[in-house]
Amino acid sequence: MYEVKRGILTGKKFINLVEGVGWGHPTLEQIEIAIENSLYNACVLDGDEIIAMGRIIGDNSMSYLIKDVVVNPKYQGKGIGKLLINDMLTFLKEKTPKGWKFCIELMSASGKEGFYEKFGFEKRPSVSGGAGMFLLVDNK
Numbered sequence: 678m679y680e681v682k683r684g685i686l687t688g689k690k691f692i693n694l695v696e697g698v699g700w701g702h703p704t705l706e707q708i709e710i711a712i713e714n715s716l717y718n719a720c721v722l723d724g725d726e727i728i729a730m731g732r733i734i735g736d737n738s739m740s741y742l743i744k745d746v747v748v749n750p751k752y753q754g755k756g757i758g759k760l761l762i763n764d765m766l767t768f769l770k771e772k773t774p775k776g777w778k779f780c781i782e783l784m785s786a787s788g789k790e791g792f793y794e795k796f797g798f799e800k801r802p803s804v805s806g807g808a809g810m811f812l813l814v815d816n817k
Contacts, residue, residue: 679721679728679757681764686718686730694730694747716741717768721748721757728752731761733769741769743783762796766814773816781812 688709695702702708712718716737721729729748735741743765748757766781773779785793790800793810801809 679723679760681719681721681760683717683719683764683768685720685727686712686732688712690720690727691730691745694727694749695745697749698747700747715744717765719761719764721761723752729757729761731765733765737772738777739779741779741781743781746783758792759795762793766796769814770816773814775816778813778815781814783810785810 688705691708691712692702692705712732714734715732716735717731717733719731720727729752730745731743731747732745733741734744743762746758746761748761769779769781781798783793783798785798790798790810794800796812798810798812801811
């Protein structure tokens, strides 16, 4: 069974996951500062193995950016990304006072826009690099 754990992401875990999907990355020091300054970071575990991670940055009020969503390729297509996005949305809804509205944005990897559309995100067309997308949440 897969489990989401918040606040356990480290720079080394980040690097292992992004290298696994073929992404480049900045220095370990820069990654660690970014994680420390994130509003949310979480990992998905399969037993003791970290198989996915996600990160959110934002202003704690109106605007949030889903900055990273990475799933180990051997676990893709098994609902891990969905588990992580649902936890992110739950986190933001729990921390935001009732009656407030807020916007969540992200930059989708090219070809992955349909995954985010399932959660209500809408495309902001782009010529390269996938579509910018947003989700306006009315936390009633």
